Amino acid sequence: MAIHNVTSPPSLPVPQPKRPRPVARKAKPQILPIEPQSSSTLSHPATPDDEGGDRHKNNGKGKRRASIESFHSCKEDVSRENLRPTKRSKLELAAPVAHKHEQFWILDGNTVLQVGGVLFKLHRSRLVDQSTFFARLLDEQDVLMDDDVVIESDEHGMVYHLLNTTPTDLEALLQLDKNPMAYYFTPPAFQVLAAILRAATGLGFDTYRAFAVKLLENAWSSSLADLTTEGKSNAAEVVVLARTCGIESVLKRAFYEMVRVTGYGLGDGELDGGDGDASQEISRADERRLERMREHLISAWSQVAVRMDRSFKCPNQSKETSGTHGRAKSSTSRSSGCPSLLFKRDSWETRVHDSGLYDEYQFDPLCGLQALIDIKWDKEEGWCSDCVRARRKAWTRMRQKTWERIGVWMGLDS
Numbered sequence: 001m002a003i004h005n006v007t008s009p010p011s012l013p014v015p016q017p018k019r020p021r022p023v024a025r026k027a028k029p030q031i032l033p034i035e036p037q038s039s040s041t042l043s044h045p046a047t048p049d050d051e052g053g054d055r056h057k058n059n060g061k062g063k064r065r066a067s068i069e070s071f072h073s074c075k076e077d078v079s080r081e082n083l084r085p086t087k088r089s090k091l092e093l094a095a096p097v098a099h100k101h102e103q104f105w106i107l108d109g110n111t112v113l114q115v116g117g118v119l120f121k122l123h124r125s126r127l128v129d130q131s132t133f134f135a136r137l138l139d140e141q142d143v144l145m146d147d148d149v150v151i152e153s154d155e156h157g158m159v160y161h162l163l164n165t166t167p168t169d170l171e172a173l174l175q176l177d178k179n180p181m182a183y184y185f186t187p188p189a190f191q192v193l194a195a196i197l198r199a200a201t202g203l204g205f206d207t208y209r210a211f212a213v214k215l216l217e218n219a220w221s222s223s224l225a226d227l228t229t230e231g232k233s234n235a236a237e238v239v240v241l242a243r244t245c246g247i248e249s250v251l252k253r254a255f256y257e258m259v260r261v262t263g264y265g266l267g268d269g270e271l272d273g274g275d276g277d278a279s280q281e282i283s284r285a286d287e288r289r290l291e292r293m294r295e296h297l298i299s300a301w302s303q304v305a306v307r308m309d310r311s312f313k314c315p316n317q318s319k320e321t322s323g324t325h326g327r328a329k330s331s332t333s334r335s336s337g338c339p340s341l342l343f344k345r346d347s348w349e350t351r352v353h354d355s356g357l358y359d360e361y362q363f364d365p366l367c368g369l370q371a372l373i374d375i376k377w378d379k380e381e382g383w384c385s386d387c388v389r390a391r392r393k394a395w396t397r398m399r400q401k402t403w404e405r406i407g408v409w410m411g412l413d414s
Contacts, residue, residue, distance in 0.1 A: 307348070
């Protein structure tokens with residue numbers, strides 16, 4: 001009977017799997033501390049009596065110790081599991097806790113978008129009607145078209161995380177969609193226009209993109225007739241915007257506005273790759289183009305303005321070559337012919353160099369040439385009308401030729 005009582009306990013370990021172990025499957029390596037106890041008993045020679053005694057011990061202290069260790073192991077697993085990032089944590093860590101947009105969380109909307117931690121609830125039909133991007137995404141269910149969209153489900157239902165725009169840009173676009181006539185008579189500020197253009201380009205709102213491009217082209221006209229001495233701000237931002245959204249028509253004017261001001265309109269060190277925003281976005285290729293363009297413009301201006309063009313021969317040129325009587329004869333020269341070359345050189349030195357005109361337009365030969373055209377050489381300096389007319393025609397032709405060359409220098413035209 002004693003032997004029977006010793007051999008019967010093997011049926012006791014059967015209830016052992018019933019112990020609650022909620023995370024054992026997620027953290028299998030943590031089960032290992034339980035195993036050495038059974039392996040240590042098998043490593044020593046055992047007699048039938050010892051085997052029976054060991055079984056009783058396992059049912060007592062050994063069983064309790066294994067239970068305690070497994071409990072602590074499970075507890076550690078739970079804490080470690082909570083700290084371990086999940087597959088969705090990358091998206092959650094990329095943006096702050098999402099909050100609803102104050103204006104564009106429409107109560108009867110049926111499509112939820114999340115952009116940079118801001119939730120937008122909009123009408124699906126409007127999005128599909130205005131945007132080729134949303135038409136593909138929502139109607140055709142083309143969810144794998146690129147990496148710009150991540151789709152998840154939460155308490156709001158299906159949520160489309162957009163990675164190809166920002167909350168500010170999307171808000172500006174939705175404001176235009178809400179009231180398309182808002183900027184019909186008064187164009188928006190540049191920052192608003194840039195936001196609309198970026199969002200419309202990225203999200204496929206083709207009609208609004210065309211509208212924004214037209215406004216930008218009007219403000220940064222590529223026509224030489226629209227160029228004035230008054231500089232325009234945001235030239236560097238326009239270059240970045242045009243490169244990002246593929247609008248080459250505004251690049252020539254934007255590049256010229258940058259090159260004709262000191263420092264290219266950038267902050268200290270930005271052109272050399274500093275920490276400024278513009279330096280991070282304007283490509284090194286464009287920086288080199290700006291430097292090369294400035295060299296060409298300086299050369300073109302010096303050829304015209306450093307001294308009067310001696311190759312031009314006026315048909316009414318006075319035979320007088322002596323500079324002694326040049327100014328004394330100026331009153332009669334206006335009616336009988338042009339002053340002498342020496343007198344003209346004196347006039348040029350006074351009107352171009354002494355006045356500071358040459359230095360002022362060193363980086364801006366287009367406006368410098370226009371300044372030469374506007375000088376009243378005939379009425380104020382006594383040059384004959386034929387001579388003045390011919391020179392103005394040559395300067396006008398040079399302005400147009402230089403403007404055309406800028407496109408080649410900047411790689412915009414072939």
